[in-house]
Amino acid sequence: xxxxxxxxxxxxxxxxxxxxxxxxxxxxxxxxxxxxxxxxxxxxxxxxxxxxxxxxxxxxxxxxxxxxxxxxxxxxxxxxxxxxxxxxxxxxxxxxxxxxxxxxxxxxxxxxxxxxxxxxxxxxxxxxxxxxxxxxxxxxxxxxxxxxxxxxxxxxxxxxxxxxxxxxxxxxxxxxxxxxxxxxxxxxxxxxxxxxxxxxxxxxxxxxxxxxxxxxxxxxxxxxxxxxxxxxxxxxxxxxxxxxxxxxxxxxxxxxxxxxxxxxxxxxxxxxxxxxxxxxxxxxxxxxxxxx
Amino acid sequence: xxxxxxxxxxxxxxxxxxxxxxxxxxxxxxxxxxxxxxxxxxxxxxxxxxxxxxxxxxxxxxxxxxxxxxxxxxxxxxxxxxxxxxxxxxxxxxxxxxxxxxxxxxxxxxxxxxxxxxxxxxxxxxxxxxxxxxxxxxxxxxxxxxxxxxxxxxxxxxxxxxxxxxxxxxxxxxxxxxxxxxxxxxxxxxxxxxxxxxxxxxxxxxxxxxxxxxxxxxxxxxxxxxxxxxxxxxxxxxxxxxxxxxxxxxxxxxxxxxxxxxxxxxxxxxxxxxxxxxxxxxxxxxxxxxx
Amino acid sequence: xxxxxxxxxxxxxxxxxxxxxxxxxxxxxxxxxxxxxxxxxxxxxxxxxxxxxxxxxxxxxxxxxxxxxxxxxxxxxxxxxxxxxxxxxxxxxxxxxxxxxxxxxxxxxxxxxxxxxxxxxxxxxxxxxxxxxxxxxxxxxxxxxxxxxxxxxxxxxxxxxxxxxxxxxxxxxxxxxxxxxxxxxxxxxxxxxxxxxxxxxxxxxxxxxxxxxxxxxxxxxxxxxxxxxxxxxxxxxxxxxxxxxxxxxxxxxxxxxxxxxxxxxxxxxxxxxxxxxxxxxxxxxxxxxxxxxxxxxxxxxxxxxxxxxxxxxxxxxxxxxxxxxxxxxxxxxxxxxxxxxxxxxxxxxxxxxxxxxxxxxxxxxxxxxxxxxxxxxxxxxx
Numbered sequence: 012x013x014x015x016x017x018x019x020x021x022x023x024x025x026x027x028x029x030x031x032x033x034x035x036x037x038x039x040x041x042x043x044x045x046x047x048x049x050x051x052x053x054x055x056x057x058x059x060x061x062x063x064x065x066x067x068x069x070x071x072x073x074x075x076x077x078x079x080x081x082x083x084x085x086x087x088x089x090x091x092x093x094x095x096x097x098x099x100x101x102x103x104x105x106x107x108x109x110x111x112x113x114x115x116x117x118x119x120x121x122x123x124x125x126x127x128x129x130x131x132x133x134x135x136x137x138x139x140x141x142x143x144x145x146x147x148x149x150x151x152x153x154x155x156x157x158x159x160x161x162x163x164x165x166x167x168x169x170x171x172x173x174x175x176x177x178x179x180x181x182x183x184x185x186x187x188x189x190x191x192x193x194x195x196x197x198x199x200x201x202x203x204x205x206x207x208x209x210x211x212x213x214x215x216x217x218x219x220x221x222x223x224x225x226x227x228x229x230x231x232x233x234x235x236x237x238x239x240x241x242x243x244x245x246x247x248x249x250x251x252x253x254x255x256x257x258x259x260x261x262x263x264x265x266x267x268x269x270x271x272x273x274x275x276x277x278x279x280x281x282x283x284x285x286x287x288x289x290x291x292x293x294x295x296x297x298x299x300x301x302x303x
Numbered sequence: 304x305x306x307x308x309x310x311x312x313x314x315x316x317x318x319x320x321x322x323x324x325x326x327x328x329x330x331x332x333x334x335x336x337x338x339x340x341x342x343x344x345x346x347x348x349x350x351x352x353x354x355x356x357x358x359x360x361x362x363x364x365x366x367x368x369x370x371x372x373x374x375x376x377x378x379x380x381x382x383x384x385x386x387x388x389x390x391x392x393x394x395x396x397x398x399x400x401x402x403x404x405x406x407x408x409x410x411x412x413x414x415x416x417x418x419x420x421x422x423x424x425x426x427x428x429x430x431x432x433x434x435x436x437x438x439x440x441x442x443x444x445x446x447x448x449x450x451x452x453x454x455x456x457x458x459x460x461x462x463x464x465x466x467x468x469x470x471x472x473x474x475x476x477x478x479x480x481x482x483x484x485x486x487x488x489x490x491x492x493x494x495x496x497x498x499x500x501x502x503x504x505x506x507x508x509x510x511x512x513x514x515x516x517x518x519x520x521x522x523x524x525x526x527x528x529x530x531x532x533x534x535x536x537x538x539x540x541x542x543x544x545x546x547x548x549x550x551x552x553x554x555x556x557x558x559x560x561x562x563x564x565x566x567x568x569x570x571x572x573x574x575x576x577x578x579x580x581x582x583x584x585x586x587x588x589x590x591x592x593x594x
Numbered sequence: 595x596x597x598x599x600x601x602x603x604x605x606x607x608x609x610x611x612x613x614x615x616x617x618x619x620x621x622x623x624x625x626x627x628x629x630x631x632x633x634x635x636x637x638x639x640x641x642x643x644x645x646x647x648x649x650x651x652x653x654x655x656x657x658x659x660x661x662x663x664x665x666x667x668x669x670x671x672x673x674x675x676x677x678x679x680x681x682x683x684x685x686x687x688x689x690x691x692x693x694x695x696x697x698x699x700x701x702x703x704x705x706x707x708x709x710x711x712x713x714x715x716x717x718x719x720x721x722x723x724x725x726x727x728x729x730x731x732x733x734x735x736x737x738x739x740x741x742x743x744x745x746x747x748x749x750x751x752x753x754x755x756x757x758x759x760x761x762x763x764x765x766x767x768x769x770x771x772x773x774x775x776x777x778x779x780x781x782x783x784x785x786x787x788x789x790x791x792x793x794x795x796x797x798x799x800x801x802x803x804x805x806x807x808x809x810x811x812x813x814x815x816x817x818x819x820x821x822x823x824x825x826x827x828x829x830x831x832x833x834x835x836x837x838x839x840x841x842x843x844x845x846x847x848x849x850x851x852x853x854x855x856x857x858x859x860x861x862x863x864x865x866x867x868x869x870x871x872x873x874x875x876x877x878x879x880x881x882x883x884x885x886x887x888x889x890x891x892x893x894x895x896x897x898x899x900x901x902x903x904x905x906x907x908x909x910x911x912x913x914x915x916x917x918x919x920x921x922x923x924x925x926x927x928x929x930x931x932x933x934x935x936x937x938x939x940x941x942x943x944x945x946x947x948x949x950x951x952x953x954x955x956x957x958x959x960x961x962x963x964x965x966x967x968x969x970x971x972x973x974x975x976x
Contacts, residue, residue: 034503042504050402053395054417057475060432061421067435074863075655076841078435081864096654096677118326125322137323144334146525146581148533150550151570154557155337158344158567161355166692168700178333181326190484239426241536242550246557249688250651250700252678258427260680263837264655266431274424281423285416292412353717353960355691377975439785440846458784460847461832543784543833544826547975555976559683560967561690 061278068271075265087268091276094269100257101273107169107253108237111176115233118177119184120226124218126185127192144182152179153246160247167249175247176240180233187232191225338574345567352561366568374552374569381548381573384463384538385531388470389478392527393520395471396478400519401512404486405494411487418479426473430540433469434460437541461543469537477526485519486512521588529577549573643670648895651701653679653882656754658915661908669898676701681836682710682791693719693887702890703899705753708881709793712743712957715750721886722748727897730904735923738881742957750883751900756918757944757952758794758878761843761853765867774802774873776850778821783830787842787851788822790834792970793955795852796822797878807878807955812965819969826973834974843868854880855941856917870941872948879952881921917942 034042067077071084092098126137144152156175160167199221203213241255248256258270345366347358371378403414421429436443437459447453459465489512497511498504535550542548549569557566654677666673679685685706692699693714706714714720725731731751744750762771766785777786777798788795797807799818825831833842840857842848844864858870886896902908903922910928913920914936930937940948958966 039504046398047402047406050399053399054414056395056472057418057421060429060436060472061424063432063435064424064428072864074844074860076844076861076864078438078841078845079864118329121322122326125319128322129319131316131319134319137327140327140330144330146529146577147334147338147574148529148550148577150533150535150553151338151341151574152334154553154566154570155341156333157557158563159333159337159340161563161691162340162344162358164355164691164695166697166699167688174333177329181329185326235423239422241426242533245554250676250678252676255425255427256678258425258431260678261654262427262431262841263680263835264653264840266841270428274428277423278420281420282416285413285420289410289413289416293409351960352964353690353713355694373972434841435845438845438847456784458847461784543829544831544973544975545829551976555971555974558687559681560971561683561687 064271065275065278068268068275070268070271072266072268075267077266077268077271087272091269091272094267096252097254097257097261097267097269097273100252100254103169103251104238104254107172107176108234111173111180111237112230112234114173114177115180115184116226116230119181119186119229119233120188120222122181122185123188123192123225124222126189127195128197141182141185144179145186149179149240149242153243156243157246167247168251171247171249172244172251172253175243176237179240179243180237183233183236184226184229187229188222188225191228192222195221341567342571344563345571347564347567349562349564358563363564366564367572370565370568371572374549377547377549377552378572378576380463380546381532381550382576384467384470384546384548385528387467388474388531389524389528391467391471392475392478393524396475396523397482397516397520400479400482400486404483404489415480415483419476422476427536429473430469430536433465433472434540437465437468460541461546463542463546465541466538466546466548469541470531470534473534473537474527474531477530478523481522481526482516482519485516485522489515517588521585525581525584529581532577533573644894644898645670645672646892646895647672647674648703648892648899649674649676649701650899651676651679651704652753653677653705656705656882656916658912661903661912661915664908665899665902668902669895671895671898674701679704679706682707686710686713693717693889696889698889699887701887702892702896703884703886705882705884707791708741708743708750708752708883709955709957711750711883711885714885714887715744719888720749721888721890723751723884723886723900724893724897725751725900727894728901728904730901733904733906733909733922733924735921738921741881742954743881743883750885751904752881752921753884753903754912754916754918755879755881755921757855757872757941757948758789758798758852758880759855759870759872760798760850761839761848761858761861761868761870762850763843763846763848763865763867764869766846766849770869771850771871772874774798774875776873777802777852778825778830780830782849783828784832785847785849786825786831787839787848788831788834789839789852790836790974792966794854794878794880795834796966796970797953797955798852798873801873801876801878801953804875806953808953810956812962815966819973822973823969826975854918856919859917859939859941872944872951874951876951876953877948879954881954913942919944 067080068087069083069085070077070080071082071086072079073081087093122137122141125131126134153175156171156178157167159165160171165171200213200217203217204210208216239255240253241259244253244256245259252260254273261267261270343360344358346363347360347366348363349358351357399418403411403418407414435441438444439458439460444453444457444459447459448455448457453459459468493515494507494512497507501507501510532548533550533553535548535554538546538548538551553566553569553573556562556569648671650673652675656677657675662673662675665671685704689699694717711720725748734751738747738752738755740747741750760771760774760776762776764770767776767782776782777788793807796815796818799822800807800810800815803818803821805814805818822831832848835842835851837854837857839848839851839853840861843851843853843858844861846865853870855870855872858868861868884900890896903912906922906925906928909920909922910925910932913925913929914933917936917939919942926937926943929942936942944952
C-alpha cells in the first residue's frame with residue numbers, strides 16, 4: 012500500500028519573477044473552499060451506498076427482497092441471527108480472517124524484518140517477488156490456485172481457503188511492516204545487546220515493540236482483505252460458504268435485511284474503534300505535551 | 304529499494320534466509336507453482352470436460368489464439384473500463400487525499416478512517432446497494448430524466464457507465480491511501496518554501512507537491528487498475544451482456560463451462576499484458592518498485 | 595388461454611399472514627392428520643429414532659425453517675443443512691473431482707436440476723436411493739415414476755418441480771403477454787431478462803419458434819440461437835440472471851423475463867404489477883431432484899429424509915413455503931388446511947390445459963451439450 016520512489020524527484024527551481032499580487036486573496040480563499048467542498052463531496056460519495064445499506068437494515072420487506080422501501084421496523088435488529096446459514100457464514104469468515112491474519116503476520120513480519128534488518132544476496136529479488144501477487148489480478152490468483160488443487164486432486168474446502176488467504180495477505184503484511192520499519196535505527200538493538208540483553212530479550216524489548224505499529228496496520232489490512240475476499244475464495248472454497256459467498260448465493264433468491272444488519276454492525280464497530288483510537292491518541296498527545 | 308546501507312543494518316549470512324523462508328516458501332508453493340500449473344494448463348487439451356484430470360499437456364498454443372480471437376472484445380473492454388475507472392479514482396481520490404494530508408490537521412487519522420470504513424461492508428453488499436440506487440425506477444434515474452440529462456427511457460444500470468462507476472467506487476481507497484501516504488511524507492517546510500518561491504499556490508503545487516507525490520500516484524493507479532481489470536462482479540451486477548469483462552469470461556469458462564485450458568490461457572494472457580503494462584508504466588514514471 | 599395470477603387483497607393478506615406468522619405453519623405438524631398414511635408415518639417417525647448424521651446440500655430458501663427442526667426432532671438425526679447450491683454448473687465444477695474419486699464431498703444428499711442429475715448418474719457418481727426403506731415414496735406423482743433423466747426411477751426423486759414461463763411487470767409492458775416471442779418485442783428493448791440456465795432460456799425461445807425442446811437437435815436449434823445472439827448483441831436483452839431476476843423484476847428494471855412459477859407469487863408482495871404466464875406456445879417444466887452421492891454411507895438417514903418429505907403433511911408444509919409444484923400426489927387437501935389460496939392456485943396445481951403445454955428439455959449427449967453450452971456462453975458474453 013505504501014510507496015517510495017528510488018531517487019525522490021527533486022523540484023527544479025524556476026527563477027521566474029515573484030509576483031505576489033496574483034491571485035488576490037479572495038481568489039485563494041475561493042480556491043481553498045472549493046477544493047475542500049470537492050473533497051467533502053468525494054467523502055460523501057464514499058458513503059452513499061453505506062447510507063442505503065444502513066437505512067435498509069430498518070426496512071420491513073414484505074417479500075424476500077429487501078430492495079424496496081416498505082416500512083420502518085426494528086425487528087431485524089432484534090433478531091440479527093435469525094438466519095442460521097448467514098450466521099454460520101459470518102462466523103466462518105471471521106475464523107478464516109483471524110487465522111490467515113495470524114499466519115500472515117508471522118510470515119510477513121519475518122520477511123519485513125529480514126529485508127530491513129539485513130543486507131543479503133537476493134534482497135532485490137525478494138522485494139520484486141513480494142510485489143508480484145499484488146500485481147496479479149485476483150481472478151488469475153484464484154484460477155491458478157484452483158488449477159493446482161485440481162491437478163493435485165486436492166479437495167477444496169476450509170484448508171484451501173486458508174492457504175489462499177494467507178498467500179495474498181503475506182505480501183500485504185510484509186510490505187506494510189517493511190514500510191514502517193524502514194529508516195529505523197538498528198543500532199538500538201546493538202545498544203541493547205551491549206547492555207547485556209540476550210537476543211531473545213532484545214527482540215521482545217526492543218525490536219518487537221518497534222514493529223507493533225506496522226504489525227497492527229498490517230493486521231487490520233489483512234483481516235479486512237480476508238473478510239471481504241470473494242473472487243479467490245469462490246474458486247477455492249469447495250463446500251464451505253464464507254460471508255461473501257453466502258451473499259452471492261442467497262441474493263438470487265432473497266436479500267434478507269439481516270445482511271444489512273450485520274454489515275451495519277461491522278461498520279458501527281469499526282467507527283467506534285476509530286473514534287476510540289482518535290480520542291486515545293489525542294489524550295496521549297495532551298498528557299505528553301502538558302507541563303509536568 | 305535504493306540499496307543503500309542504512310544505519311545498523313547487518314550483513315547476514317543465514318539469519319535473513321531463515322527469517323524469509325516460511326513466507327517465501329509459502330508464496331513459492333501457492334503463488335509461483337500455481338502460476339506454472341496455470342501455464343501448463345493453458346497449453347493442454349481437454350478431450351472430455353466431464354472427466355476430471357483429463358488434461359493432456361501438448362503445447363497447444365491454439366488455446367491462446369482461439370481465446371484471443373473469441374474474447375478480444377472482452378479484453379479490450381476490461382482495459383478501457385479499468386483505465387476509465389482509474390482516471391476517475393484519481394480525479395476523486397487525489398484532491399481528497401490532498402485535503403486530508405494538508406488540511407486535515409489533528410483530524411487526519413479520523414478522516415482517513417472515514418475513507419476506509421465504507422470498505423468494511425462487504426464488496427458484494429456495496430455493489431448491490433449501487434444497483435438499488437441506480438435502478439431504472441429509482442430516485443436518481445428519475446431525477447436525471449426530469450432534468451433532461453437522461454432520455455425519458457434512458458437508464459444508468461446495464462450500461463458501461465454503471466460498470467465503470469462501480470469499479471471506481473470499489474477501488475477508490477486503493478487510490479487514496481498510497482497517495483495520502485506519499486503526500487503525508489512531504490516535508491511541510493519544503494511546501495512553505497515553495498509557496499514563498501513560486502507566485503501562485505497552483506504553481507507551487509505543480510512544481511513541488513505533485514512531483515513528490517508521484518510514487519503514491521504510481522502505487523495507487525496500479526492498485527486500482529490491476530484489480531479493476533480482473534474484476535467480474537461489477538460487470539455482472541451492474542452491466543449487461545455487452546459490458547462483460549475478461550473476468551466474467553474466465554469465471555464462466557472455469558467454473559461453469561469447465562474449459563480449464565481456455566480459462567487458463569485467458570488468465571495467463573491477462574497476467575502478461577498487465578505485467579508488461581506495469582513495466583512500461585514504471586519506466587515512464589521512473590519508479591523502480593512500488594513497495 | 596394463458597393463465598395469469600392477479601394479486602388479490604385476499605392473497606396479500608394470506609401471504610402476509612404466513613410470512614409474518616410462520617407459527618401457523620409450524621403448528622400444523624401437530625394438527626391431527628387428515629390422511630391415514632401420514633398418521634402412520636408420524637407414529638413410525640416418532641417411535642423410531644434413526645439417529646446418526648445427515649448432510650444435505652440444497653438451493654437457498656428451498657425449505658421452510660421449521661421443517662429442519664421438525665425433521666431433526668422426528669428422526670433424531672443430526673442434520674447439517676447447507677444452502678450452498680447456487681448454480682448447477684458451478685455445483686458440478688466444485689464437486690466433480692471428489693465425486694469422481696468417491697471421496698467425501700461434505701454432503702450425502704443434494705438437489706441438482708434433473709439434467710445435472712442425469713449427468714451425475716451417467717458418470718457413475720450416484721448411488722441407488724434406499725426407496726424400499728422409505729414407504730411414503732409411494733406418494734410420488736405418477737408423472738415422475740420413470741422420467742427421461744432417470745428411466746429406472748431408482749437414482750433420483752424430485753424435491754420440487756415447477757414451470758418456466760414469462761414473468762412480467764404490466765405497468766412497464768402496458769399489456770398482458772401471451773407469447774414467448776414477446777421477449778423479442780423491440781418495445782421492451784433493454785428491459786428483457788433471460789435466465790443463465792441454458793435449458794430454460796433456450797427452451798422458451800425454441801417454443802416461440804415452434805421447435806420442440808424435448809426432441810431438439812443442435813442443428814434445429816441454430817436459428818433460435820442466432821435469434822438470441824442478435825437480441826443480446828443489439829441490447830434487447832438487458833441481463834442474464836440466475837434466480838436474481840426477481841430483484842430486477844421488483845425494481846422495474848425488467849419489463850419481462852424468463853422466470854419460474856411460484857417466485858412471482860412471492861414477488862407481488864413487493865410489487866403488485868407483476869404477472870406470470872405460461873405462453874401459448876408452451877412453457878418448460880423443470881425438476882430439482884434429490885440424489886444420493888457415491889461415498890456417502892448414511893443410508894438409513896437418507897431413507898428417513900426421503901420418507902419424511904414424502905409424507906403428505908410434510909410435503910404440504912414444504913409446498914406452502916416453496917410454492918412451485920410438489921412432486922407428491924394428493925397434497926391438495928392438506929395444503930388447503932394450511933393455505934387455502936395456495937391450494938387453489940393454478941401455479942401449484944396446473945390444470946390439464948397448461949400441463950399439456952409443458953415440455954422438458956431433451957437429455958443432451960456430451961457433444962450436443964458442449965455445442966449448446968458454447969453457443970450459449972457466447973450469447974451471454976462470457
